[in-house]
Amino acid sequence: MDSTRNPTRIGVWRAGCGVVACLAWLVWQAVGAEESANGLYTEAQAARGEGLYQEYCAVCHGARLEGNPAAPLTGAPFRARWEDGRHTLDDLYFIIRSLMPNNAPGSLSKAQYADVVAYVLKVNGYPAGAAELVPSPAAMKGVTLQPR
Amino acid sequence: MKRSCIVFAASGILATACTLAHSQPGPTQEELNQAFRSTEWLLPNHDYAGVRFVDLKQITPANAASLRPVCLFQGADLNRALNNPLVYRGVMYVTTLLSTFALDPTTCKVKWRHDWKPKAKDGNSSIKNRGVAIKDGVAVRGTQDGYLLALDAETGKLLWEVKAADSERFEALSISPLIYEDLVIIGPSGSEYGVKGWIGAFRLSDGQPVWKFNTIPDDGEPGAETWGGTDARLKGGGGIWTTPSLDAGRGLIYVAVGNPAPDFFAAQRPGTNLYTGSMAVLDARTGKLNWFMQAVPHDTHDWDVPVTSPLFTVPFGGVKRDVVTVGAKDGLLRVVDRETREVLYSVPVTTRTNTELDLTEEGVYTCPGMAGGVEWSVPAYSPTLDLIVVPTVDWCGVFKKGDELRFIAGQQFLGGSFTWDPVQQSRGWLTAVKASTGAVVWKYHSSRPMLAAVTATSGDMLFTGELTGDFLAIDARNGNVVYRFNGGGSIVGGVISYAVNGKQYVAVVSGMAAGFWQAQPGSMTLTVFALP
Numbered sequence: 001m002d003s004t005r006n007p008t009r010i011g012v013w014r015a016g017c018g019v020v021a022c023l024a025w026l027v028w029q030a031v032g033a034e035e036s037a038n039g040l041y042t043e044a045q046a047a048r049g050e051g052l053y054q055e056y057c058a059v060c061h062g063a064r065l066e067g068n069p070a071a072p073l074t075g076a077p078f079r080a081r082w083e084d085g086r087h088t089l090d091d092l093y094f095i096i097r098s099l100m101p102n103n104a105p106g107s108l109s110k111a112q113y114a115d116v117v118a119y120v121l122k123v124n125g126y127p128a129g130a131a132e133l134v135p136s137p138a139a140m141k142g143v144t145l146q147p148r
Numbered sequence: 149m150k151r152s153c154i155v156f157a158a159s160g161i162l163a164t165a166c167t168l169a170h171s172q173p174g175p176t177q178e179e180l181n182q183a184f185r186s187t188e189w190l191l192p193n194h195d196y197a198g199v200r201f202v203d204l205k206q207i208t209p210a211n212a213a214s215l216r217p218v219c220l221f222q223g224a225d226l227n228r229a230l231n232n233p234l235v236y237r238g239v240m241y242v243t244t245l246l247s248t249f250a251l252d253p254t255t256c257k258v259k260w261r262h263d264w265k266p267k268a269k270d271g272n273s274s275i276k277n278r279g280v281a282i283k284d285g286v287a288v289r290g291t292q293d294g295y296l297l298a299l300d301a302e303t304g305k306l307l308w309e310v311k312a313a314d315s316e317r318f319e320a321l322s323i324s325p326l327i328y329e330d331l332v333i334i335g336p337s338g339s340e341y342g343v344k345g346w347i348g349a350f351r352l353s354d355g356q357p358v359w360k361f362n363t364i365p366d367d368g369e370p371g372a373e374t375w376g377g378t379d380a381r382l383k384g385g386g387g388i389w390t391t392p393s394l395d396a397g398r399g400l401i402y403v404a405v406g407n408p409a410p411d412f413f414a415a416q417r418p419g420t421n422l423y424t425g426s427m428a429v430l431d432a433r434t435g436k437l438n439w440f441m442q443a444v445p446h447d448t449h450d451w452d453v454p455v456t457s458p459l460f461t462v463p464f465g466g467v468k469r470d471v472v473t474v475g476a477k478d479g480l481l482r483v484v485d486r487e488t489r490e491v492l493y494s495v496p497v498t499t500r501t502n503t504e505l506d507l508t509e510e511g512v513y514t515c516p517g518m519a520g521g522v523e524w525s526v527p528a529y530s531p532t533l534d535l536i537v538v539p540t541v542d543w544c545g546v547f548k549k550g551d552e553l554r555f556i557a558g559q560q561f562l563g564g565s566f567t568w569d570p571v572q573q574s575r576g577w578l579t580a581v582k583a584s585t586g587a588v589v590w591k592y593h594s595s596r597p598m599l600a601a602v603t604a605t606s607g608d609m610l611f612t613g614e615l616t617g618d619f620l621a622i623d624a625r626n627g628n629v630v631y632r633f634n635g636g637g638s639i640v641g642g643v644i645s646y647a648v649n650g651k652q653y654v655a656v657v658s659g660m661a662a663g664f665w666q667a668q669p670g671s672m673t674l675t676v677f678a679l680p
Binding site for chain 1: 226228274548550552554557559560562565566567660661664666
């Protein structure tokens with residue numbers, strides 16, 4: 001039997017589609033908000049991150065994240081390397097926590113690494129929010145750094 | 149060339165022949181074959197055999213204390229100053245990351261410059277440039293975004309450009325190419341970025357590809373079975389960081405192949421991981437593998453093989469041997485018979501501790517550290533003193549296997565980490581080894597790792613530099629420093645000696661080193677020294 005010719009079933013189908021579409025829209029809104037990477041840290045956290053950055057990172061990446069001798073962490077090089085729609089915030093966190101600082105990788109706490117990520121986001125123009133960036137790979141994996 | 153002119157002039161036949169000879173663009177193949185006799189500097193390591201020995205004896209241990217800088221060239225570049233200058237027919241060729249310069253090697257006056265504007269979005273900015281190659285009036289260099297450029301050596305005009313390497317895979321052409329006949333031989337650096345290594349030849353006339361040898365084999369190629377599967381090979385490393393040496397008589401190149409990737413995550417790549425950590429000996433005309441020697445099988449410490457020169461002939465065990473010097477970041481200097489392929493001797497040239505232990509997530513303290521060992525600056529060989537002189541790094545630390553393996557395009561693909569000893573504990577050595585026996589004759593101990601090129605002369609001199617920015621003139625007979633001059637930036641690249649109009653000069657490149665060296669910063673500067 002061809003179910004599409006049954007008026008009752010067509011109604012149920014349409015209603016179901018409406019619910020699915022509504023849910024999809026809500027999910028898209030939620031993910032979209034996360035994907036913007038805005039509001040993911042607080043000003044206080046970024047300030048802590050700046051202190052850590054200047055102590056451990058600036059010697060290679062520059063006091064203003066301009067790079068040299070190590071890679072720049074701001075401007076066009078940052079956009080080209082990270083904001084390409086293929087990298088998540090957790091990728092950035094992973095590289096920082098597993099390889100940095102270069103002379104003693106993994107020597108900071110997870111919370112401190114998250115603070116440094118917050119500062120890098122701030123310098124690159126991502127606005128602060130009300131909640132701190134939590135050092136949770138699972139949470140950060142949901143945030144894709146998009147071209148802007 | 150100059151010598152032949154003098155002979156012609158003396159015999160009265162004279163200037164026409166000289167003019168004709170100089171009107172031909174060079175260096176010719178014959179001049180390159182005979183570069184070991186040259187008192188100029190035609191190839192990155194002076195000659196095809198890479199001996200880094202020049203027959204000049206004006207500067208000696210008796211007078212070197214009188215050396216003085218005679219000119220400076222500022223490259224206005226804050227990238228790593230790694231390049232090897234060349235000098236031919238009274239013109240010096242030197243590079244920065246994006247620019248190529250021709251200079252007067254006695255006054256530092258710029259003759260021409262060429263500036264490259266990167267075209268590829270994904271160029272690997274972490275990898276810099278080590279210099280040009282010259283032949284038949286053409287200067288050829290690579291770029292960080294994978295291009296090979298040919299410039300008119302007289303004017304700097306771009307003759308051709310080809311996209312030779314895949315910058316989207318973060319392949320960067322950093323080495324000084326090797327030119328042999330009509331072939332420009334070059335391969336990409338970038339093991340730490342998960343490249344799949346290769347070395348290839350491109351036509352000097354137009355840049356078109358001629359042959360390619362995969363340092364990480366493709367499916368079905370010999371050596372592919374040493375990786376435990378295809379996936380491991382796709383990002384297997386095996387980058388090229390130094391210019392191959394060439395045995396022109398045999399038509400063979402000796403290629404130094406870098407470490408496997410991921411550097412510290414051994415489980416990803418079970419097997420010996422050919423041809424990483426190897427010297428691959430290839431037919432220069434076809435790229436076909438003749439033989440190989442894997443010095444560091446299944447490396448888990450980022451211990452590349454960066455040195456496959458000098459080539460020389462030496463009596464060993466009562467028999468004359470044609471040998472090749474193989475140096476690795478594992479801290480061993482090996483001398484290998486090029487005919488029998490026998491390792492004649494192996495000499496530790498830096499501290500070696502826990503070299504055989506497997507990495508753990510908790511960490512293993514090991515020497516050498518991630519920086520070696522023998523780095524990119526190849527040893528000098530003095531035939532007059534029967535010495536091989538090699539610079540090394542002595543900087544230990546803790547290797548850790550990672551708790552997670554993740555490839556992120558454009559980022560280092562290490563699968564673990566290395567924690568360096570405090571920088572105050574980093575040291576370096578210059579070790580002189582008796583070439584005919586392997587015995588250590590003397591050692592110079594530096595306060596920092598030694599990375600600069602070393603040049604030997606028939607005047608019993610050695611010229612090199614330090615991370616502190618000190619240029620050193622050393623008595624090659626005993627390792628005593630005769631003259632020291634601090635030019636500011638770190639010395640991690642070329643140091644050469646040459647003669648112009650009968651006067652001996654020494655040129656030294658200084659500037660930036662990579663950040664992890666924690667070295668004296670500076671803008672790229674070329675300083676020329678001479679006696680008053």
